[in-house]
Amino acid sequence: MNSAPLMAIRGLEVTFGTSRVVHGIDLDIAAGEALGVVGESGCGKSVTWLAALGLLPGMAATSGSVRFQGQELCNAPRATLENVRGRRIAMIFQDPSSCLNPVRRVGPQLVEAVTLHTNLRGDEAKTEVLRLMELVGIPDRAARFNLYPHEFSGGQSQRLMIAMALAGRPDILVADEPTTALDATIQAQILDLLGRLRRETGMALIFISHDLGAVSQVCDRIAVMYAGRVVETGAVTEIFAHPRHPYTVGLLNSIPRLDGGQDDLLTIPGAVPDPSHLPPGCAFAARCARADETCATAIPPLRGDGAAVACWHAALPNPSLREAALA
Amino acid sequence: MSPIIEANNVSRTYAGHGGLFRPKSYVRAVEDVSLSVEQGETLAVIGESGSGKSTLGQVLLGLAPASAGDVRFRDAALSPAGSRQWREQRAEMQLIYQDPLAALDPRLTIAEQIREPLDIHQIGTPEERAQRVDEVARDVGLQPVHLSRRPHELSGGQRQRAVIARAMASKPVLLVCDEPVSALDVSIQAQVINTFRRLQRMSGVAMVFISHDLKVVRNIAHRVAVMYLGRIVEEAPADVIFANPQHPYTKALVSSVPIPGKPLGDRVILQGEPPNPAARPSGCAFHPRCPVAVAQCRTSVPELHSNAEHRRVACHLVAEVRGAAA
Numbered sequence: 128m129n130s131a132p133l134m135a136i137r138g139l140e141v142t143f144g145t146s147r148v149v150h151g152i153d154l155d156i157a158a159g160e161a162l163g164v165v166g167e168s169g170c171g172k173s174v175t176w177l178a179a180l181g182l183l184p185g186m187a188a189t190s191g192s193v194r195f196q197g198q199e200l201c202n203a204p205r206a207t208l209e210n211v212r213g214r215r216i217a218m219i220f221q222d223p224s225s226c227l228n229p230v231r232r233v234g235p236q237l238v239e240a241v242t243l244h245t246n247l248r249g250d251e252a253k254t255e256v257l258r259l260m261e262l263v264g265i266p267d268r269a270a271r272f273n274l275y276p277h278e279f280s281g282g283q284s285q286r287l288m289i290a291m292a293l294a295g296r297p298d299i300l301v302a303d304e305p306t307t308a309l310d311a312t313i314q315a316q317i318l319d320l321l322g323r324l325r326r327e328t329g330m331a332l333i334f335i336s337h338d339l340g341a342v343s344q345v346c347d348r349i350a351v352m353y354a355g356r357v358v359e360t361g362a363v364t365e366i367f368a369h370p371r372h373p374y375t376v377g378l379l380n381s382i383p384r385l386d387g388g389q390d391d392l393l394t395i396p397g398a399v400p401d402p403s404h405l406p407p408g409c410a411f412a413a414r415c416a417r418a419d420e421t422c423a424t425a426i427p428p429l430r431g432d433g434a435a436v437a438c439w440h441a442a443l444p445n446p447s448l449r450e451a452a453l454a
Numbered sequence: 455m456s457p458i459i460e461a462n463n464v465s466r467t468y469a470g471h472g473g474l475f476r477p478k479s480y481v482r483a484v485e486d487v488s489l490s491v492e493q494g495e496t497l498a499v500i501g502e503s504g505s506g507k508s509t510l511g512q513v514l515l516g517l518a519p520a521s522a523g524d525v526r527f528r529d530a531a532l533s534p535a536g537s538r539q540w541r542e543q544r545a546e547m548q549l550i551y552q553d554p555l556a557a558l559d560p561r562l563t564i565a566e567q568i569r570e571p572l573d574i575h576q577i578g579t580p581e582e583r584a585q586r587v588d589e590v591a592r593d594v595g596l597q598p599v600h601l602s603r604r605p606h607e608l609s610g611g612q613r614q615r616a617v618i619a620r621a622m623a624s625k626p627v628l629l630v631c632d633e634p635v636s637a638l639d640v641s642i643q644a645q646v647i648n649t650f651r652r653l654q655r656m657s658g659v660a661m662v663f664i665s666h667d668l669k670v671v672r673n674i675a676h677r678v679a680v681m682y683l684g685r686i687v688e689e690a691p692a693d694v695i696f697a698n699p700q701h702p703y704t705k706a707l708v709s710s711v712p713i714p715g716k717p718l719g720d721r722v723i724l725q726g727e728p729p730n731p732a733a734r735p736s737g738c739a740f741h742p743r744c745p746v747a748v749a750q751c752r753t754s755v756p757e758l759h760s761n762a763e764h765r766r767v768a769c770h771l772v773a774e775v776r777g778a779a780a
């Protein structure tokens with residue numbers, strides 16, 4: 128990447144009271160790219176992005192730097208954040224009910240979002256809402272403009288939420304587990320929609336999920352998180368073909384395959400540590416077959432350019448890539 | 455060999471709320487379902503939310519009475535829930551739910567909870583019960599130190615193993631598992647799936663494994679039944695159904711599973727809304743979303759026909775292909 132990233136996160140840390148749950152995140156987001164954020168429950172996927180957008184409750188202490196188009200967002204004044212949120216960066220959540228007001232008709236709610244984030248007013252705003260409803264694939268949108276949220280199915284509510292997020296024509300859409308609550312066939316529709324929207328609007332997409340399959344469908348790049356840190360990043364195809372961090376290897380091995388047989392699944396022994404009570408060295412060391420004394424005492428930094436890994440004993444990168452770099 | 459559990463044309467209907475001015479509606483949660491599971495076998499039940507999977511599981515255990523049809527457990531009719539005979543039958547069949555934390559009592563130690571069913575059903579002497587707790591805890595891969603802990607002191611995977619140990623303590627011959635690994639992270643999920651498989655190999659327990667995760671089902675089930683709005687639309691051995699689904703709904707379901715490392719590609723994406731059980735379409739319930747539906751599908755309900763490869767399919771078009779080939 129030669130041009131400056133759209134968003135640059137450096138050393139982002141989040142602490143709730145006395146417990147630190149995000150331990151220094153470094154990530155760059157390029158314009159128009161789709162980054163998947165994966166990792167097990169509690170590893171800090173949601174908190175990282177809530178912190179980056181200044182959406183955490185007051186008791187949370189955030190430090191580090193989050194620069195969006197050169198502007199600092201970390202602990203920025205409220206006016207700055209409100210100017211960026213919704214317009215330049217929008218976020219959607221797993222639960223549609225957290226975003227739509229249940230006692231108001233859907234159309235007017237969307238018009239309000241459009242009015243808030245753009246210069247469109249009146250009929251123009253309504254036309255824009257109908258365009259957004261069409262964009263996210265709500266059938267019969269004119270008739271549905273005046274329905275209440277509960278009159279839409281789960282998949283449609285998720286579409287409405289995406290429409291709402293698109294109201295300000297954001298440069299980045301952060302989608303936090305947007306399909307987890309949906310049935311398989313509806314999930315496939317939403318993943319398809321997200322991929323299409325990104326191609327059509329050129330916005331960047333941050334797709335947070337624990338489903339590595341879903342992530343591979345819509346993302347170019349993955350960041351694997353473990354216990355509050357990014358432990359590996361790289362292109363989707365590279366990470367699946369040549370995972371380098373032992374945790375990434377374990378994660379990929381433990382997913383059963385649809386075209387697989389019925390042998391025992393390979394497992395990662397042990398369990399995820401509590402992110403607020405981490406060992407002094409690598410947080411994965413206790414579960415890792417490659418761990419030695421170094422791992423027990425020193426935290427491995429995230430090293431590499433584009434493709435990076437935080438492990439003292441990382442597998443070598445894809446040999447063909449290395450040769451290409453040397454040639 | 456006779457099956458452990460057998461359902462013959464069972465249905466279960468719930469009365470909907472109805473409104474002040476609306477007539478009472480009926481949800482046919484399970485309709486005309488027949489199935490059987492043998493010793494040492496795992497039958498998976500898959501299908502979308504609201505397709506009746508959990509209701510079917512409860513009917514099989516006698517927790518919810520069938521409104522039509524009958525369930526037979528080890529060659530005997532299932533006795534009415536609450537009766538003495540039913541309690542005896544229940545000791546031999548156990549249910550495992552999705553959420554291990556909700557299934558465990560926060561105040562009791564793991565050993566006490568595993569022992570509970572033995573106390574309830576008065577199985578063995580106190581010494582024998584203690585011995586059985588140690589044995590079954592070891593079988594599921596819990597360590598002795600875990601036994602004196604309380605649920606919140608265990609990891610998610612350890613908790614679900616405690617739930618499994620409790621279910622297995624009374625040596626059941628049938629285990630109904632309703633989304634047993636859905637709440638678990640993938641690395642923990644793999645541990646628990648392996649535990650199920652090992653237990654089945656050791657004890658020969660028959661399992662009904664309800665899940666919406668097709669990848670998990672592929673790994674653990676011998677046979678798979680696909681439900682759509684209360685009916686089984688296809689049933690076949692696991693290796694057959696995933697490699698070569700025949701019902702258009704099964705095809706869409708299999709095709710909708712995202713494969714790690716693979717981009718979207720040209721997979722079939724099913725259009726249309728998820729089904730609404732309170733407004734069941736006429737004819738084949740899948741016809742409004744079906745890419746190949748014909749006029750007949752709107753009017754007549756396709757029967758579940760058996761064909762080769764131990765497969766059953768309920769689709770007019772698949773039946774036609776079969777008829778033409780014969």
Ligand SMILES: Nc1ncnc2c1ncn2[C@@H]1O[C@H](COP(=O)(O)OP(=O)(O)OP(=O)(O)O)[C@@H](O)[C@H]1O
Nearest residue numbers: 143148167168169170171172173174175184337402
């Ligand atoms: N408001 C809060 N107060 C205290 N701790 C919190 C709060 N929100 C999150 N945490 C803790 O921060 C850690 C990271 O949480 P986060 O929600 O980011 O996890 P996640 O990776 O998104 O997990 P999941 O996959 O379950 O959504 C967890 O240990 C969580 O318990």
Ligand SMILES: Nc1ncnc2c1ncn2[C@@H]1O[C@H](COP(=O)(O)OP(=O)(O)OP(=O)(O)O)[C@@H](O)[C@H]1O
Nearest residue numbers: 468469481483502503504505506507508509510731
């Ligand atoms: N106790 C009940 N009273 C009324 N309706 C019910 C009851 N239990 C289930 N239903 C309805 O019966 C239908 C089937 O529900 P069921 O819980 O069996 O589906 P499921 O396949 O297990 O779905 P999920 O995947 O969401 O768990 C649904 O329409 C549901 O709303």
Ligand SMILES: [Mg+2]
Nearest residue numbers: 172173174303
């Ligand atoms: Mg989260």
Ligand SMILES: [Mg+2]
Nearest residue numbers: 507508509632
């Ligand atoms: Mg259910």
